[in-house]
Amino acid sequence: MAKLAYEETFDCVQCGYCLPACPTYLTMGKETHSPRGRINLVKMAAEGKITYDELDGPINLCLGCRACEVVCPTNVQYGKILESAKDYIQEEKKKEMPKRVKMFQDFVFYKAIPNNKMLKTAGSGIALYQKTGLQKVAHKLKATRVLPENLRSFEKILPDVEGPSNRKKRQEFYPAKLRPSFKIGFFVGCVMDTMFSDINTRSMKLLQLAGCDVTVIKEQTCCGALQAHAGETEITKQLAKENIQAFERYDFDYIVNSIGGCGAMLVEYDKLLADEPEWNDRAKRFAERNVDISVILGQLQLPFTKEINKVVTYQPSCHMSNVQKRVKEPFDMLKSIPGITYLELPNKNMCCGSAGIYNIVNYDESMDVLNEKMKHVNKVSPEVIVTTNPGCHLQMKLGVEREGYSDRIEVVHIVELLAEACGI
Structure with a gap:
């Protein structure tokens, strides 16, 4: 049975320092939707004073940004x-869940998300939908109106997805342009490689240009972040073990990704497998080798060939900043790009409201958080918003669309800006 982290709740002294940092407390204004309120509810649930139903709402509406x-x-x-x-909540829900619903959830988390062929098929379908007109x-005939509002909103701002022919052009090995500084195993992710595969490819080319041997191994699988956030610990651990085993076979200096959310999951595999002694040391070694692309590029020299004469602001990924603790590295890379005019985004550390699939399943609450974020964007009026995570990328793109700024504000991943400045 899932065990609540009861002992850890006593570390909270209910001081309230967390309140101004919590996006859901800011937008909802309720103690139950603050960190200390949720901690107190977990303590009460562990003591049998409330049911899992009473715990479910506040926990479900937490973004998990960990600010x-x-x-x-x-x-x-x-x-x-x-x-x-x-x-705990997911385990209790499954006891009452209709068989069809449980089968569907198991299919999504166990079969669909970790299945590279299924994701490629989905990506090819989206590419076909976009490129055939x-x-x-659909927009002209207003056919998308049949979709729920959450899906309709994100359909509008889908990135240009690469078709099968472009995907085939990616190499499995990118030899360093210079004498190799590092041997890199590149982690491509699931959603990232389906929706933003071109950013992954540009990431590898940047690493190659900076002097790294870059390899994409076929044995890698989903990081398990979406499953972990849904309380599906069994499949999360299974995926973690598969990734550890896969990358252990190679002599990489680092395992690199350009996905803030996946990176946060990968660097905590040792915590995930802390109760399995036969895996913990292996998980720790794996976690220590996982870094964001900005960490590696910051140690090397990129040959910039073009100035980017644009006004730029930066929306950090929560999981990059709060879990991976990589605050300085992406900022330094951004500031190194020749020609940019950087403007600090007010309250930049506040979550944008994406949080995995939070913006799909809790759409209204997510939009409330996004509205707050866009108030801060309005204060600086940038030409470009830079992100480091696909979820943040789509969320900020939706924010720009909702504000009617699509014709004057561009949302990009930091890799896109670096690649442009390097002539890639």
Whole structure:
């Protein structure tokens, strides 16, 4: 049975330092939707004072951004408390869940997301929809109105997805242009390689240009982040073990990704497998080798060939900043690009409201958080918003669309800007 992280709840002294850092407390204004409120509810559930139904709502509406951990004076392990609550709630729900619903959830988390062939087929379908003109026809005929509002909103701002022919052009090995500094195993991710495969390819070419041997191994699988956030611990651990085994076979200096959310999952595999002694040391070695692309590029020299004369602001990924603790590296890479005019985004560390699939399943609450974020964007009026994570990328793109700024504000991944400045 899933065990709530009861002992960890006592580290919280209910001081309230977390309140200004919590996006859902800011938008909802309720104690139950603050970190300390949720911690208290977990404690009460563990003591049998409330049911899992009473715990479900507040926990489900937590973004999991973990900004509260950064400001907490007593180092409360909020992430551990949150994940234990999600595991507990999901286990209890499954006891009452209709068989068809359980089968569908199991299919999504166990079969669909980790299945590279299924994801490629989905990506090819989206590319076909875009490139044959079907999307334009659907919009002209207003056929997308049949979709729920959440899906309709994101359909509008889908990136240009690469078709099968472009995907085939990617190499499995990119030899360093210079004498190799590092041997890199590149982690492509699931959603990232389906929706933003061109960014992955540009990432590898940047690493190659900076002096790295870059390899894409076929044995890698989904990082498990979406499953973990849904309380599906069994499949999360299974995926973690598969990735550890896959990358152990190679002599890489680092395992690199350009996905803030996946990176946060990968660097915590040792915590995920802490209760399995035969895996913990292996997981720790794996986690220590996983870094964001900005960490490696920051140690090397990129040959910039073009100035980017644009006004730029930066929306950090919560999981990059709060979990991976990589705050300086992406910022330094951004500031190194010749020609940019950088403007600080007010309250940039506040979550944008994406949080995995939070913006799909909790659309209204996510939009409330996004509205707050766009108020800050309006104060600086940039030409470009830079992100480091596909979820943040889509969320900020939706924010720009909702504000009517699509013709004057561009949303890009930092890799796209670096690649452009290097002539890639």
